[in-house]
Amino acid sequence: MTPPLLASALDEFNSNDLGYVLSGAGVVNLPKTKQAKIELWLELVGDPDRIRRALAKLTPPSRRALELLQGIDADVRTERFRSLLLRTGVVTAEEMSPYGGYSSSRKAPAKIDPSKPSFSETLEELLRSGLIWTHTLSEHMPSNARLSFDGGRFVYIPREVAQHLPPAPIKHHPLPAVTQTLEGSARTCQRDLYLVWSASRETPLQLTNAGLLRVSDLKRIAGQLLMAEDIAKGTKESDYRRIFFLRRLATELNVLDFNAPANLLEAPASPNFISQAPPQRVRLSFQCWRDGDWWNELLATMGSSTTPSNALLVAPAPAGVASARRVVLETLARLAQQAEREQRTPAAWVAVDDINDYLRERNDEFLVDRATAEQRARGYGYRYSYSYSSLYSPYEYNSLGWNWAGYQNNEEAGWNGVERVFLRTVLTEGLYWLGLVDLGYPAPVTVESSAAPPDLVAVRLTDMGRWLLLDGPQPEVPEEGGRVVVQPNFRIFAFDPISDAVLARLDGFASRQNAERAIEYELSRDSVYGAQQTGQSGAQIRAWLEQVTGAPLPQNVARSMEEWQAAFERITVR
Incomplete structure (x- = not known):
């Protein structure tokens, strides 16, 4: 939320404690009234010299806590700030102490690690310094209560202070050595989308009652893609994540039409x-994935020991998934720009650990919120300053409605098993399959399927990725220079680089045989008859072929097409 005006937040604060803040800033003769104290502090709070002196007095843990708070754009719930400082090792945990109602004289809980300050101590030091502030009474505090150095529900850095603070350092891991690169290819992705359409045009794709491809159709598609896969016995479409992704992406892009009564996926004519x-197709594909709920990276967090139900596999992702996906993309873009400056190359590697740490320190609720668990705990009388997360874990109670009960008592394991897995999945599924990133590995890896191998250490934006994520120059994708050749044996070959639109037109009157280096089609009476039924004439097909090949058709092919057209017209007349 947006913090209130500082004057309003100061009005919520205890007058005597505000006097301590003024004394810490060097004020000797304190004003008598609270309003006078507020007015004086509003004059002093943004003074650069005062801020420099306050910074110099901070203990190292409090200075680090301030830097972490700088990384958060607006105000933050005090409990979230506490969790952040705990996870990063800035403060020690405190023994949990439930109580009912508000009490300013309660005894401080014991510290688990006496060598570190507690969150309460760090929060008080920062508030006394006047470098951060707090607002909003806790739900269990009476309406006439006033905030003190134990803080309210939110903490933040006032803008009067923020503009004079030095930039917070961004934590960097040493750039890992990348010895093997798996290159993302937008061209391969787009060609495979065409091939999915082509396969369904040949024969519509049958869905099971569970919403997955029938195994025979799965095998048919898997064998035709540029990134082909062998379908093992006893498996289903969702076991082959890239095929599942392409098929659902094609449906969302209206490359495939869903015939609900027949439970079929059919190919529209054009x-x-x-x-x-091509660049616009890549952009549309990226936007469809980035903003869509049809793909759910949370499924990867279930682990190999849990099998999701068929209903869950095809269900829309929770609303928070798309927004979390966008946060990962924004973070990658920010760190990629910085890496390009530091490495002085547009092809800069970004460590996965850097993305992970940036999210954890600056936006740890990008996926799993903590507010739901906190709200539940507050209902049972646990104040924010204490560690009740073991009772009400965000991995059990969250706005996503997902339950990772195995991480109830271990938030570190929860982050690594949920948020970090989600982050990796965004990088290695959508971004990689769309051809927007290359994947970097520290040692040679064996690629057994379209799934990315484990041990990913870094990613690098491709030219397409830099265009879409960094607003870089639009890549040029050659569509000319290839050839279409019609042979006397009625075989047609299309050689890259060639437009998928040309291939789609060929699909309209010829049967595709393969999609290897040269895409092969067969022209037959049946294939031309299918085109004639859609309104294309033999003369139109012949004229188009001669245009794209730049040569007359072989005489026997031209003669056969004339005969097929005459036969079609006789059938039509009768």
Whole structure:
């Protein structure tokens, strides 16, 4: 939320404690009234010299806590700030102490690690310094209570102070050595989307009652893709995440139409998407994934020991997944820009650990919120200053509605098993499959399927990725220079680089045989008859082929097409 005006937040604060803040700033003769104290502090709070003196007095833990708070744009719940300082080792945990109601004289809980300050001690030091402030009474405090150095529900750095603070350092791990790179390819992704459409045009794809591809259709598609996969016995579509991704992406982009009564996926005759220029197709694909609820990276957090139900596999992702995905993308973009400056190259590697740490220190609720668990705990009378997360874990109670009960008592394991897995999945699924990042590994890896191997240490934006995430120059994708050749044996070959729109037109009257280096089609009476039924004439097909090949058709092919057209017209007349 947006913090209130500082004057309003000061009005919530205890007058005597505000006097201590003024004394710490060097005021000798304190004003008598609270309003006078507020007015004096409003004059002093943004003074650069005062801020420098206050910074110099901070203990190292409090200075680090301030730097972490700088990384958060607005105010933050005090409990979230406490959790952040605990996870980063700035403060020690305190023994849990439930109580009812508000009491300013309660005894401080014992510290687990006496060598470190407690959160309460650090919070008080920062508030006394006047470098941060607090606002909003706790729910269990009476309405006439006033805030003190134990803080309210939120803490923040006043803008009067923030503008004079030195930038908070960004934590960096040493850049890992990348010895093997798996290159992302937007061209491969787009060609495979075309091939999914082509396969469904040949024969519509049958879905099971569970919403997954029938195994025979799964095998048919898997064998035709540029990144082909072998379908093992006893498996299903969701076991092959890239195929599952492409098929669902194609449906969302209207490259495939869902025939609900027949439970079929059918290919429209000429989808608008395939006629787009390649960069625009990549952009549309990226936006469809980035903002969509049809893909759910949370499934990867379930682990190999848990099998999601078919209903969960095809269900829309919780609302928070798309927003969390965007946060990961924004963080990657920010760190990629910094890496490019530091490494002085547009092809800069970004360590996965850096992305992870940036999120954990600056936006640890990007995926799993803590407010839901905190609200539940407050209902049972646990004040924010104490560690009740072991009773009400965010990995059990959260706005996503997902339960990771195995992490109830271990937030470190929870982060590594949920948020970090989610982050890695965003990088290695959508971003990689769309061709927007390359994946970096510290040692040679064996690629057995389209799934990325484990042990990923870094990612690097491709030219397409820099265009879409960093607003870099739009890459040029050659669509000309390839050839279409019609042979006397009625075989048609399309050689790259060639537009998928040309291939889609060929699909309209010829049967595709393969999609290897040269994409092969067969022209037959049946394939032309199918085109004639959609309104294309033999003369139109012949004219188009001669245009794209730049040569007349072989005489026997031209003669056969004339005969097929005449036969079609006789059938039509009758």
